[in-house]
Amino acid sequence: MTSAFDYIIIGAGSAGNVIARRLLDAGHRVALLEAGGQDTNPIIPNLAEAGALWGGPEDWAYQTTEQEGCNGRKLNLPRGKVMGGSHALNAAIWVRGAKQDYDTWNYLGCPGWGWDDVLPVFKAIEAFDGGESELRGADGLLDVVEDFPMNPIQDSILEGAQEMGIERNDDYNSGVVDGVSKMQLNVRNNKRFNTWHAYLKPIADHPNLRIYIGALVRRLLVEDATVVGVEFDYEGQTQTLRAPETVLTAGAIGSPEVLLRSGIGPAEELREVGIDPVHDVPGVGKNLHDHLLSPVIYTTTKREVPASEVGAAETHLFWKSRPDLAVPDTQPIHFALPMYFLDSMSGPDNGFSLVAGIVRPLSRGEITLSGPNPDDPINIDLGALRDQADVDSLVASVRQCRELGSTEALADWGPQEVYPGPEVSDSDEDLEQYVRDTAVTYHHQVGTCKMGLDELAVVDPRTFQVHGLTGLRIADASIMPAVPTGNTNAPAIMIAERAAAHLTGVDIAKAPSQVTAALSSRA
Incomplete structure (x- = not known):
């Protein structure tokens, strides 16, 4: 097979840009396919305005099926459809996670993915303005910044959390996340700085790179258990590209969709929707899960909250809803503006939000196809709040956020609760109703092509290959x-x-x- 490219990469998001850059540095010829356009929207650089991008042309604007655990509501799932992917739409918060997360991956059947294995990689990625140490890196391509001008309401929130007895954690990226912290952000000169900016844009004119903008991948081309290329819509035509290797980096929603439309997935389920299976992989689309948020919103009566210079969210905390937990299960995130997430919500323009959040969900859902045609929508069942333990954690987080809003440290602002509001008591019953009525995505969908060695594992954790296929990696x-x-x-x-x-x-x-050559090209 001859090809103009050694690798085809599907998706120019956080992962795709990184892999493209590293392959180019190694001398390979790369085709990068991105369904969205260039990141020319002037809102994108301004983190504090990220919410204005949701539902716009840079957003896939996915929506779940009706979620029983959320009182039958459909949840919006913003995902980036633009150079930079969801890193162009998110809050640019740099969080590695807890040490135990990766040790658990290792234990669950992903050898070589423990904390000690991934820590050196995190360090090598980072250009951390706090300096290099045993736990942090300062010479990477991606800026990680903690020294930025913070909104004064956030200072009061930090003080209020400590007033409640929550310890200050000066570096939640150390492997120990517990406590309240100022966020570390991917910004440069106080503006969004994502992997497109850090890795690929500086060498976008590389002779071995071709970027296909507005290229919607329809399916993978499979011959004799080998992926040999892709079929995609581009400039009004259906086109094909062939290469020895294809790397799928379309995210937790996009990657399983491409596989399923290609006949790679649970064979019987594919037949039921009129697709001939070409490779039976039962776990494709399964194990979908996400972090969830529920807002506690205040207006202020004594002082107006000023506009943020950098991010709408600049502090957060990690907290155990039950003291016997090994690691925190909640991560409230704090905004210097009222976050009316739902169309049914309204209130004053001035205020702040202490948004309750769960980060160790037990609920699981799945992604399936609704029909055989390329334009038939996918079914995204998040399984949101299906497990009562998730509800209990989110209720505890809302209750804690209400307590934080009433601390002495915030009294000078004159906080007045808009949501849940005085009509919602602090009882378990009232707060459960509230979180089921208001829970929204934290934009953290994962798991639909999980790596591992069990029967529902899709990807080999050592090679990134889809089990039973050659020529295809997912990362x-x-x-x-x-x-x-x-x-x-x-x-x-x-x-x-x-x-x-x-x-x-x-x-x-x-x-x-x-990688000296790669680093030397850093802007």
């Missing part, structure tokens, strides 16, 4: 067997670096001298 949040304790962007980038190291033989965590 994005879909391969996480369980969601980490915290935001998922940093772990997705770590996965991409590890996949690139496997493909190129150059491990940035072990051979920094071999």
Whole structure:
């Protein structure tokens, strides 16, 4: 087979840009297919305005099926459809997760994925403004910034949490997440700085790279248990590309969709929707899970909350809803504006939000096809709040956020609760009703092509290959067997670096001298 490319990469998000860069540095010819456009929207650089991008042209604007655990509501799932992917739409919060997350991956059948294995990779990625240490890296391509001007309401929130007895954690990326912290953000000059900006954009004119903008992948081309290329819509036509290797980095929703439309997945389920299976992989689309949020919103009566210079969210905390837990199960995130997530919500423009969040969900859902045609929508069943333990954690987090809002440290602002509001008591029954009525995504879907060695595992954790297929790798949040304790962007980038190291033989965590050329091109 002859091809103009050595690798086809599907998706120019957090993972795709990393892998493309590393392959180019290693001398390979790369085609990068992105369904969205360039990141020219002037809102994208401004983290504080990220919510204005949701539902717009840069958003896939996915929606779940009716969620029984959320009182029959459909939940919106914003995902990036633009160069930079969801890293162009999110809050750019850099969170590795807890040490135990990766040791659990290792235990669950992903050898070589423990904390001690991934820590050197995280360090090699980072250009951390706090400096290099045993736990942090300062010479990577991606800026991780904690020294940014913070909104004064956030200072009061930090003080209020400590008033409640929550300890200050000066570095939640140390492997121990417990406590309240100022966030670390992917920003440069106080503006969004994602993997497109850090890795690929500086060499976008590389002679071995072709970026296909507005390229919607329809299916993978499979011959004799080998993926040999892709079929995609581009410039009004259906086109094909062939290459010895295809790397799928379309995310926890996009990657399983591509597989299912290609006939790769649970064979019987594919037949039921009119698709001929070409490779039976029972776990494709299964194990879908996500972090969830429920807002506690205040207006202020004594002082107006000023506009943020950098992010809408600049502090958060990790807390155990039950003291016997090994690691925190909640991560409230704090916004310097009222976050009216639902169309049914309204209130004053001035205020702040202490948004309750769960980060160790037990509920699981799945992604399936609704029909055989390329334009038939997918069914996204998040399984949100299906498990009562998730409800209990979210209720505890809402209750804690209400307590935080009434601390002395915030009294000077004159906080007045808008949601849940005085009509919602602090009883378990009232708060359960509230979280089921208001829970929304934390934008952290994972697990739909999980790596591992069990019967529902899709990806080999050592090679990133889909079990039973050659010519196809997956390296994005879909391969996480369980969601980490915290935001998922940093772990997705770590996965991409590890996949690139496997493909190129150059491990940035072990051979920094071999990536000198890459670092020298940093803007």
